[in-house]
Amino acid sequence: MNAAVRDVARPLRQPSVLPGFGLTFGFTTFFLSAVVLLPLAALVLMAARMSWHDFLHTILEARALGSYRLSFGASTLAAAINLVFGFIIAWTLVRYEFPGKKIIDALIDMPFALPTAVSGIALTTVFAQNGWIGQYLEPFGIKVAYTWIGVTVALTLIGMPFMVRTVQPALAEVQKDLEDAAETLGAGRFHIFRRIILPTVLPAMLTGFALAFARGVGEYGSVIFIAGNLPMKTEITPLLIVIKLEEFDYKGAAALGTVMLVISFTMLLAINLLQAWGRRRHVRTTR
Amino acid sequence: MSITLDQVTKRYQGVPVVNDVSVEIGDGEFFVLLGPSGSGKSTLLRAIAGLTGVEHGRIALHGRDVTHVAARERGVGLVFQNYALFRHMTVADNIEFALRVRRMKRAERVSRRKELLRLVALEGMDERLPAQLSGGQQQRVAVARALAHKPEVLLLDEPFGALDAKIREELRRTIRQVQRELGITTVLVTHDQEEAFALADRIGVMNLGRLLEMGRPDELYTRPATRFVATFLGAANLLLARQSKHGIQFANGAAKREHTVNGSPPGREHEVVAVLRPEEVELASARESLNGSYLAAGTIEEMVFTGALERLRVRLTKGAEEVQLARVNGDDGHYLEVTRTQPEQRAFQVRPGQNVFIGVRRVHVLPTPLSSFTACAPSESEVEHLSMQPLLVELASRMKTRVAARIEPALADVNGDCAAQEGVFSGAAVIAARPESLKSIECLLARGAEEVFVLPPNAPSPQRVLIHWADEDARAATLAVSASLLRHLHAEAIYVDVQPQHATDTQRPQGMRALLDARAEAQAVHGLEMRTELRIGDVASELARRLGESTDQLLILGVSEIKGLAQRFGELLSATPRWPLLVVYREPEVQA
Secondary structure, three states: OHHHHHHHHOOOOOOOOOOOHHHHHHHHHHHHHHHHHHHHHHHHHHHHOOOHHHHHHHHHOHHHHHHHHHHHHHHHHHHHHHHHHHHHHHHHHHHOOOOOHHHHHHHHOHHHHOOHHHHHHHHHHHHOOOOOOHHHHHHHOOOOOOOHHHHHHHHHHHHHHHHHHHHHHHHHHOOHHHHHHHHHOOOOHHHHHHHHHHHHHHHHHHHHHHHHHHHHHHOOHHHHHHHOOOOOOOOOHHHHHHHHHHOOOHHHHHHHHHHHHHHHHHHHHHHHHHHHHHHHHHHHOOO | OOEEEEEEEEEEOOEEEEEEEEEEEOOOOEEEEEOOOOOOHHHHHHHHHOOOOOOEEEEEEOOEEOOOOOHHHOOEEEEOOOOOOOOOOOHHHHHHHHHHHOOOOHHHHHHHHHHHHHHOOOOOOOOOOHHHOOHHHHHHHHHHHHHOOOOOEEEEEOOOOOOOHHHHHHHHHHHHHHHHHHOOEEEEEEOOHHHHHHHOOEEEEEEOOEEEEEEOHHHHHHOOOOHHHHHHOOOOEEEEEEEEOOEEEOOOOOOOOOEOOOOOOOOOOEEEEEEEOHHHEEEEOOHHHOOOEEEEEEEEEEEEEOOOEEEEEEEEOOOOOOOEEOOOOOOOOOEEEEEEEHHHHHHOOOOOOOEEEEEEOOOEEEOOOOOOEEEEEOOHHHHHHHHOOHHHHHHHHHOOOOEEEEEOHHHOOOOOOHHHOOOOOOOEEEEEOOOOHHHHHHHHHHOOOOEEEEEOOOOOOOOEEEEEEOOHHHHHHHHHHHHHHHOOOOOEEEEEEEEOOOOOOOHHHHHHHHHHHHHHHHHHHHOOOOEEEEEEOOHHHHHHHHHHOOOOEEEEEEEOOHHHHHHHHHHHHOOOOOOOEEEEEOOOOOOO
């Protein structure tokens, strides 16, 4: 109650380093509109020109459904893989000192900088049936390149820096003292991890997950090289959109784009709500 | 005994940060580990908690050896300087953490939590988050949390460090109360002597990884044994004085006034370090109106009003050349720190620049044998060079003492008649290492020096100090000097005993016994933990071999006869020593 009153009473303008609240706020609105909102609105408008029947037909055809499954499925899986391994990498980088640490730390950002097509081609080379890694997986009947596994591998690579870079600062915040305190209180390693470390870094991990997932859904360049692009099997939605564009089916492309927009937005919103709920749960107990 | 530490040593990259610490802490005792930052006190606390392993030694809690037991099984409560509360948990969850780990039933948990919150005066704060509490309250929660699982020992690591003065005092009272109520053995680490005085049943003062002294607060304050404790616990002026059977005198010259001190050892006159507390200094307008003994005249240099007390810095004028301060404060003069109470201020008001007479009410003589250093060399330039040697400068500054200069022409002439020279030696004589060092040592010892320190050029700070004495008469003095030196060094002490190759059956057990006695005496009398090594063979060559093992060693040799030096160690001293050597010489006491 008090907090609510305070929020309202707080003046809109607060003294700050950058001058001109009006100017900066105006610029923020303009920038968001021009770069984010207007293009998205145009997308929805374009799709709206279709009749409901055509729209539903386009977005519910078997090929489209298959591509959603792959796009969102592989993105979720890749983000989940990054959740675990990105955490481990961040942990190693925060907690240990070893020679070459700086170099490894810098390497994490490479997927950011590399043109995604380059990553895709490189991954394909390595995971192809005669590639460095692919040749050893072949005898076990595991095919990576040109299957959904390849898509997941590519998306994992692309999403990893998001995970590591969000978890790293959060982990650095967990002081060694907290673990020491828990240990003197009788907690074992698992307990310390579960009760002390995880709750502290979980919000950051969720953010990292959301970022990696969003990046995965939007990824195009690296996937098309390793996916093989078989309709229904290894075709991602962005590729389907490109194919529609090449067929001059702009409306169909917009319809698929709208579906991606809605699903992505819903999932990101859900993650954000989850985080907010997590935060509120702690605060609520105090009221 | 609740906590027993036996020769606990912890090293970081080879440097001992906790060096051979042995201590026994009784049931329900409040023990405060006091020391400057970097003295190893926190590391020692973490070792007791089990968060840091030790390289050497034994730790026992309530008679149970826990040296290799994990922290979670030691049953200790630990409170950190930065509270280390779990920020995502409520106060209740924080306190119940240890109970949940132990799978205690909910009802029991709640009642235990309520009890603890009452104990630290935080009733009703159960559902707050740490971020919603003040620093003092957070630390109270941390104390309650540390006590939840009924630990046998409570450890506090600078718990008041992050709090402001008022809250600090309040929390201090709470902790003392809680400790009394529960009767729990408590170890608190701090660098604040006021805190130590306020809380401790017993204080242990640490410096350079060593536990220098232990005792009741008042004992340590009035009768410190070391320079470090004297100056770290409260302010102290360190003076050099000469002690004889008549008492102690400060002036070198004719103006002899004697100050009686309790328990001054009989024997020949020698230099000692006296502790003069600022509150034991008396100021007066005339020499006749002093109640205590006259020390010197001085000028008020600086006055600071601190409420109850007035703090003064008095520059010694007349008598500065007679009264020797162990520590020279700055190049331009000698200062004395003085504090005066309100009644004293009213009785004799002073202002800066005023000339006053300084008297002494009470001094305490430190039982430390190395009072000061005197650099001896044949020429002025060599004396100058010698007194700038890094090891000597380091030792003098750590020991808060001075290096006097003395030109000794006799040292130039090896075959000259040494005894012909006159003069009284104060403190340890220091000479440069040369091929004819043995002759120089003999010469200086013959002329009354009790310790001779031979310094090779640019000797590094030693990591190991080897101790050996030629005969049992030299034992006590050698141990005293070794202890005094080692308090100021980051080094390990090793007593090296050498048994002859063909020892008889009666010699062998005797040698063993001497070895054990030496260790026991070092610890009991001087608080010096030393390792022992037994070697077989010729004394001089075995010592030489041991010294050859590494370059960062220092040798302390004790003798009770001057000619014994050449007889026993001639081979060792025939060449220029490459390691610092400290020769301790005491004549055997003549039975009256």
